[in-house]
Amino acid sequence: MAVLKVKFTKSKRDKLAQVLWILNWVSVVTGIILLSLGLFLKVEIAKRQELLSDRQLQVVPDMLIAVGLIACIINLLGGKICHDCVDTAKYLRWKLLMLPYTICTFFFTFCILVGALMCYNMRGQLESSLLAGLNDAIRYYKDTDTPGRCFLKRTVDVLQMQFQCCGSVDFRDWFQIQWISNRYLDMSHKEVVRLRSNVEGKYLVDAVPFSCCNPSSPRPCIQQQVTNSSAHFNYDYQREELNVWRRGCCQALMEYYSQILQSVGLTVLLIWLFEQLSVLTGVRYLQTAMDNVLRNGDLDSESDGWLLENSLAETARSNFNIIKNLGKCNRVDATDDDDPNIDVPRTSQGDAGNLPAKLIPATS
Incomplete structure (x- = not known):
């Protein structure tokens, strides 16, 4: 039984395609926003890279930048596909790409959710990195003649004056x-x-x-x-x-970065919740409705659209079986050739020429 099945007339399919065309262009704008947020966060972390002990903190902004670029590419393609879906003849050119496009949109939407969650989970890693980095910076504060540390004194002094803090903890x-x-x-x-x-x-x-x-x-x-x-x-x-x-500088910097991470995370989460989920749902309905129209043969007839062709349990079970049996079809058991229990099919003299040599019974 299909999940959330909806019946579409031709006018409803055309309206859905037009709405999705608009949403895809809005998604291009949100992709640029994600790219900008990633660049902003990357610059803010790079400003105080000397005070951070963990160099892996750039993973979150790098992911936001990558997601923003992918959003622009996918949604530009999606806008073109949805625009052509109004004309069934043009849709035939994109028919083979609709299912891969829907799958890519699903994984892209999942990546946006992961990026939002990473912004919120980054706080603990950032705090420990700041605490260790600030302790090292204070320890090397006096080494103004040591290469690689000569600018730490200026960095710490500017930090304490700018953020009105003193020391790492106090x-x-x-x-x-x-x-x-x-x-x-x-x-x-x-x-x-x-x-x-x-x-x-x-x-x-x-x-x-x-x-x-x-x-x-x-x-x-x-x-x-x-x-x-x-x-x-x-x-x-x-x-x-x-x-x-x-106030310690670790607390001051954590308050500063927490505001940035909360703002970025909330923006990404809202984009995922209200925009990308809408595009993903609409694209899935459009793809299934258009495929059913082509099966019927009547381009102006009503058609059903759904999110899942079978129930959630059946879909999960079938996908699990596909993954479980993946690769078994090409696996050959080497001991089968020497197994005496294998039955050799009986053939007539005329059919013997069409069989492999090892399956032709020996004649006296």
Whole structure:
């Protein structure tokens, strides 16, 4: 029994073809939108590639770009096919391509859904990549003379000022590393010697870079001895609001990228839900209705269209059997030639010449 069978007259088939022609051109526009969203996301991730430890994050934007390009190609072809379906004579030129086109549209629609879900599932991978990348960037902050790391200081400073953040998780991350280069330390100074003898010979201080300072603070920035209340006049570390950014850069970047990913994912999901599913459903109805018209022979007669020719269970069972038996038709059992239990068909003397030599019974 066909699933969701609908009866179409010739006028309804023509109207369906015209609507699908319009929807395919709309799909070309949405394909350009998908391509643009993929390029935008790719550029935003590439901007801070130095702060990301995982280089595989470009998979999602690359997929959106590929889906956008395929959408433009498929829907341009689909628009031409649907436009010619109004004229049955022209449809005959596309008849052999209708079923492959419907299958390609189905898989393309599935790819759009996968792209939307990947945008939402990317958050966890992005967060772990940002956390590891920011920790490495802070660790190498002082290496301004090392090739490959000389621009990390500028990158981190610009990031902290632009996103109003400090450190990876919070400003205390700067207390756990030596972020001041040895070339700017007076090794003969007793304070430097005392601090360098604390942890693995590193110069660790409760201070943060200037880029952590909040310019809206009413007092000059306290970036040295941040946790020492007695080192500054009228300053209480435990009670008074600090004049450095409290928010970590990982949180700030995650909020920024989460907004982008949610917007991109929602746009792709809406395109899949309201536009691509409509095209896929309409194309399937048009293909089955036109095929039934050609079977009837009367081009102006009514015809049935459906989504599935059989029930869902029967369709799944038949496809499973096709996949299961795929390749068995060409498989030859090598032991069959020597099996004595194989019955040799009896033939007359006149038919013996038409049989293979191994099947002709021996004569005395």
